Amino acid sequence: MKEYTKAQLALRNGQDREEIWCAYRGVIYDVTSSRLWRNGHHYEHWAGQDLTKELGDAPHTDRVFDRFQAVGKLL
Template identity: 40%
Template sequence: MKKYRKTLIAIVVLLLLAGTGCARQQPADDTSASTESPQLELTLEELAAYNGKDGNPAYIAVDGVIYDVSDSSKWKDGEHNGYSARQDLTDIIKSKSPHGVSVLSRMPVVGKIVE
């Protein structure tokens, strides 16, 4: 019986130590936001630099949110169906686009428009 008791005590001690080690690895507060890329805050004038040309990323704004469309094959060189990246396309996407805002969920959000 003593043999089992020592084994049980050893297991409890190991579990306690393992639990303590895990607790130390977790941050004290929620720092998940710190692992995300920082969000840009751009005016519409600043957004104009992100045209998808000459090595610049292609950004569009819709409802104040800035999306990176650089990796989309539909936005080659910052152009798509006669429209250019670097601008607020809220009205165009909501009123003229056959897909509407649905495809934006596949685009990375990189920031927001500020005044």
């Protein structure tokens, strides 16, 4: 799997490029297809970031990432 830096992930925030990506536990997921991530944000969470520490605030488990394609690893 291709590796990306935090700076490269940050460019996939739904504003700078069409891709909307976020990372969880070192894996980067493409959430572009989700209507819940339109414009690069989902409630108080922002795309282009590592959301590992934020998942505890979410009303769902990490199984939510099973819906999305893993596109890379976060360095």
